Amino acid sequence: MAELLADLDRQFPGIRHRMIDEQGSVRPHMRIFVNGKQSFDLDEAVTSSDVVQIIQALSGG
């Protein structure tokens, strides 16, 4: 997962920091799903056939 996010950041510089904080945790209101299952572990292994979805909550007011 960490490599996936690093690759995303290579394509869109700065995007990783908007989703993952400086201590390596998924930010509040952000969620990562691997094949439909919620994941907070950046060390989780993902394969080329896995579907990864990154969702943000539209909260605030």
Added chain:
Amino acid sequence: MVTAAKKVLLQVATRKGAWLFHGDVARRKWRVDGPHYLGHIIHHLMLDPRDGKTMLAAASTGHLGPTLFRSVDRGRKWQEVKRPPAFAKVPEGEQGRVVNHTFWLTPGNASQSGVWYAGTSPHGLFRSDDSGDSWESLPGLNDDPQYREWMGGPQDGTPDGPKLHSIIVDPRDANHLYIGMSSGGVHESRDGGRSWTPLIDGLEVVEMFDASKVWFHDPHCVRISPANPDRLYQQNHCGIYRLDRPSNRWRRIGRKMPKSVGDVGFPVVVHPRDADTAWVFPMDGSSVWPRISVAGKPAAYVTRNGGKTWQRQDTGLPKAQAWWTVKRQAMTNDARDPVGLYLGTTGGELWMSSNEGSRWSCIARHLPEIYAVEAALV
């Protein structure tokens, strides 16, 4: 030096985006330019006075992490910076801190092209040497064990989170800095931020708390006099104060305010050429701290003698039922003669006075809640 002919550019940071207001020379007509970054929370927006072109916007967007945006053409085009302020990653097993948002931006000394300082929530101080594109944590404050103890933890601070604010760079000495921390006091550095000393002598704290403890001190806004950098004014949770260096003791000048109004508020503004003149915007600090104008009747107050006496300035402002206030960064001035004053309200209105507060007029309505207003001569 009085600059009479330049136009004023207002930089307005709001809960839902950034707006620029371009004034004509008479300061009567204002062209609105915005929104920029609609929907993003813009905490502070600041034009670099050293080049008149670089502008930084401290932003966060409800669900996304914090960032800064930068323009190098005075707000026409914007780009996200490469590396916004962020605390250092700590070793596995330790509790590291995370920047929730950048709250305050201050350009460095006139002699330091490209240097900026940023204050964050939770408390953190950062410095950029490349005009805001990347930022370094200042460990002399952020990692000092005593200051970490004073800063507290996630359960401390204001309802919106603790703030490091009022970053002041002495115009005479680039290494001489002041900062304010909500629930953390005022502090001074004479070595560019490598080491810090509390500057809380003479400040009061909420009844029954111990004034010797730094974390009980809640400065709201500290400003330096451009005319006399040895003089500072402070709007504190517990009153209005003045400090005259080399003394280290603040004097509560707010006790001269009318008792029915009190001396609680957020912003303080200092005249660019007269160290004895300053403005405040009182707020209701009674009972549950509703954070609105006293009795729904907004007014600025001015002192022209360093706080010995204060005069009410409300001509043109609503006479009643105006339940808003002005946040600590949302009142400012230009350097024209007479001085122009500008304030943005929590109700989304932008007001100005072109005669040092004698009369106020509304420039814009129906903006989102205004977090900060800055004025630059361009």
